[in-house]
Amino acid sequence: MLGVGLAYGRTGAGGGPAGPPVPVIATTTVVADLVRCVAGDRVAVECLMPPGVDPHVYRATPRDAGRLLAARLVVASGLRLEGRLATLLERLGERVPVVHVADGLPRDRLLEAAPGIPDPHVWFDAALWSETPRLVADALASVDPVSAEHYRARADACAARLLSLDHSIRGAIASIPRDRRVLVTSHDAFRYFGRAYGIEVVGVQGTNTSAEAGLGDINRLVELIVSRRIPAVFAETSVTDRDVVALVEGAAARGRRVRFGGRLYADSLGAAGSGAETLAAALQANTALIVAALREPVADAAPPSDAMGIGP
Amino acid sequence: MTASFAGVPCLAVAFPATGLAYNTLVVLVAVATVGCAGGVVGTLALLRKRPLLGDAAAHATLVGAAAIVLLTGRRDLPTLLTGAAASSFAALCLLALIRRCTRTRDDAATAILIGVSFGAGVSVVTWMMARGLPGSGTIEQLLLGHAAAVTARDATLLAAVALATVLVVAATLKETVAVAFDAAFAAAGGWPVGLIDNAVTALVVLMVVVGLPTAGGVLVSALLVIPPVAARQWTERVGPLLVLAGLVGLASAVLGVLASIAWPGLPTGPAVVLSAALICLVSILGAPGRGLVARRWRERELVRRWAAGRLTEEGLALERGLHEPWGLAAGPSITVPESRRP
Numbered sequence: 001m002l003g004v005g006l007a008y009g010r011t012g013a014g015g016g017p018a019g020p021p022v023p024v025i026a027t028t029t030v031v032a033d034l035v036r037c038v039a040g041d042r043v044a045v046e047c048l049m050p051p052g053v054d055p056h057v058y059r060a061t062p063r064d065a066g067r068l069l070a071a072r073l074v075v076a077s078g079l080r081l082e083g084r085l086a087t088l089l090e091r092l093g094e095r096v097p098v099v100h101v102a103d104g105l106p107r108d109r110l111l112e113a114a115p116g117i118p119d120p121h122v123w124f125d126a127a128l129w130s131e132t133p134r135l136v137a138d139a140l141a142s143v144d145p146v147s148a149e150h151y152r153a154r155a156d157a158c159a160a161r162l163l164s165l166d167h168s169i170r171g172a173i174a175s176i177p178r179d180r181r182v183l184v185t186s187h188d189a190f191r192y193f194g195r196a197y198g199i200e201v202v203g204v205q206g207t208n209t210s211a212e213a214g215l216g217d218i219n220r221l222v223e224l225i226v227s228r229r230i231p232a233v234f235a236e237t238s239v240t241d242r243d244v245v246a247l248v249e250g251a252a253a254r255g256r257r258v259r260f261g262g263r264l265y266a267d268s269l270g271a272a273g274s275g276a277e278t279l280a281a282a283l284q285a286n287t288a289l290i291v292a293a294l295r296e297p298v299a300d301a302a303p304p305s306d307a308m309g310i311g312p
Numbered sequence: 313m314t315a316s317f318a319g320v321p322c323l324a325v326a327f328p329a330t331g332l333a334y335n336t337l338v339v340l341v342a343v344a345t346v347g348c349a350g351g352v353v354g355t356l357a358l359l360r361k362r363p364l365l366g367d368a369a370a371h372a373t374l375v376g377a378a379a380i381v382l383l384t385g386r387r388d389l390p391t392l393l394t395g396a397a398a399s400s401f402a403a404l405c406l407l408a409l410i411r412r413c414t415r416t417r418d419d420a421a422t423a424i425l426i427g428v429s430f431g432a433g434v435s436v437v438t439w440m441m442a443r444g445l446p447g448s449g450t451i452e453q454l455l456l457g458h459a460a461a462v463t464a465r466d467a468t469l470l471a472a473v474a475l476a477t478v479l480v481v482a483a484t485l486k487e488t489v490a491v492a493f494d495a496a497f498a499a500a501g502g503w504p505v506g507l508i509d510n511a512v513t514a515l516v517v518l519m520v521v522v523g524l525p526t527a528g529g530v531l532v533s534a535l536l537v538i539p540p541v542a543a544r545q546w547t548e549r550v551g552p553l554l555v556l557a558g559l560v561g562l563a564s565a566v567l568g569v570l571a572s573i574a575w576p577g578l579p580t581g582p583a584v585v586l587s588a589a590l591i592c593l594v595s596i597l598g599a600p601g602r603g604l605v606a607r608r609w610r611e612r613e614l615v616r617r618w619a620a621g622r623l624t625e626e627g628l629a630l631e632r633g634l635h636e637p638w639g640l641a642a643g644p645s646i647t648v649p650e651s652r653r654p
Contacts, residue, residue, distance in 0.1 A: 049444065050443060050444025051444055052445070052446055053441060053444045054449055057441075057449070057452065059441065061438065061442050063442075064442075214460055214573075214576050214577060214578065214579060214580070215335060215336060215460040215569065216573045216574075216576045217460065218335045218461075219333040219335055219336060219573070222333065222334065223333075239449060240449045240450040240453060240461075242450070242453070242458065242461035242463075243460065245461070245463055246335055246338075246460065246461045246462065246463050249334075249463050250333070250334045250335040253334035254334065271444070
């Protein structure tokens with residue numbers, strides 16, 4: 001079995017039996033990165049949502065529908081992340097195979113956003129996400145059986161890389177003193193991250209960005225920041241940061257200086273040239289920001305000692 | 313990083329004395345001043361019989377806010393509101409042009425403009441979103457409002473514009489009211505009706521724009537219409553009407569903010585509008601002069617007197633009162649005769 005796989009993999013890489021690349025569309029940047037990792041050059045991966053787009057609120061254009069129909073396979077993140085694409089993807093499923101990767105994860109390892117509704121932001125737990133390359137490989141194999149072994153071999157390599165990433169994130173977060181391991185962000189995207197790496201996560205908005213944060217939520221969080229002496233709060237690249245600015249200001253009025261920890265990659269990876277085009281790079285960038293902002297305590301009250309800012 | 317702006321000091325100083333959470337105070341200041349000024353300016357629009365002016369202005373803000381983000385790449389609130397004000401004012405100028413140059417009915421022209429400008433706005437935002445351009449989320453927040461995220465600097469800006477608007481209304485009261493009541497008469501008297509009309513339009517645009525961050529484009533026009541209608545139930549005179557409308561706006565703002573804190577999940581903007589609607593409902597039912605209850609009571613009184621054979625001049629006067637249409641411009645105000653009270 002292994003021998004066959006290797007043989008296929010090698011000949012394939014040498015340009016043997018593979019035809020033209022299989023057109024595949026991924027919905028979000030995170031899933032596109034996953035498919036690229038698994039498929040290599042056998043597949044032409046196109047990402048439906050450009051970097052920086054919030055997948056919760058993305059609406060498909062008519063052109064998108066055309067692009068989706070032209071694909072041999074559509075890979076979606078799933079667990080209702082693509083809220084406003086759901087019906088389109090469902091109807092599309094009758095014409096083109098659609099795979100929702102996160103839907104294939106074991107239910108008992110998922111968190112709930114609300115009773116009965118799983119939290120879709122699974123990729124922040126690198127170990128949990130390492131289950132997905134195999135699912136993608138199976139889906140790719142079903143539309144391109146010739147390269148099946150190629151996909152499976154690459155999937156195993158992707159999973160191994162995710163597991164080593166998981167290990168390094170765990171180590172980095174552990175370097176933050178325990179009482180300061182609190183991550184305050186724009187919306188509740190980081191609960192898997194929190195569970196996996198032992199950091200408490202508090203979001204201004206709920207799990208879904210299309211719901212509005214109320215004034216009561218802001219007041220509650222300011223209270224939390226002040227009473228727990230949380231040194232920094234974070235915004236996200238794909239969500240507006242106005243809530244977080246209000247938090248910083250509210251805490252300042254209570255005599256507590258809170259650093260703006262920077263913008264985390266949440267529901268979208270970085271644009272080309274940002275240095276966070278892949279999930280691994282984005283997770284590492286996030287971890288670096290979090291560690292830099294939370295490792296040092298913030299001086300109490302008025303003394304102007306916070307001039308150091310965010311770090312690199 | 314954002315701890316010190318102009319305007320923040322006074323809020324920060326006032327904050328410990330109020331016993332409110334700081335962010336509550338900031339939002340309260342912003343929403344209350346905007347609500348109050350909205351009531352005052354809305355009264356002018358209503359007197360001019362153009363209650364949909366605010367709606368037209370609000371729906372035209374989206375395209376300007378989106379365009380300015382595209383052009384400048386900045387998405388701070390003052391920039392967004394500048395763009396919103398520009399497109400909104402342009403749309404209302406277009407409306408005036410349609411009114412003057414075509415034979416389209418006023419309400420039809422307004423409806424067309426609302427649809428077209430809003431459609432243009434949604435198109436630009438969707439296009440931005442499809443391109444992954446940053447800022448589309450921020451603009452979408454303007455559509456539904458996001459009061460909780462108002463910072464002290466925003467609040468200072470909104471309150472300053474709202475106060476300036478009220479001052480302008482107070483300073484030009486005679487002129488604006490004269491035009492609102494009888495434009496033809498005012499024109500005959502040598503008033504610059506066109507100029508004054510444009511000024512009122514500009515005020516409406518300003519109010520709509522400063523209302524966007526809290527109430528959102530879809531609801532902000534309600535802040536210009538509901539308080540004046542509520543206030544109209546209680547008074548026949550213009551001065552008190554303006555003051556009352558401002559107070560109703562203020563009260564709804566405070567009620568709405570408190571309600572949105574008390575019930576998590578209730579967004580602030582809609583809570584303010586619903587509070588205004590509640591005050592309006594109470595006014596329409598219970599106001600002593602025009603209220604439905606009072607009128608029904610007078611009607612029965614009339615029948616009773618008729619039956620008693622005492623229908624006189626006073627009865628006819630009363631009947632005129634019952635059928636007086638809404639809106640001050642409908643005719644000379646009625647002085648309530650002593651005999652009308654039982």
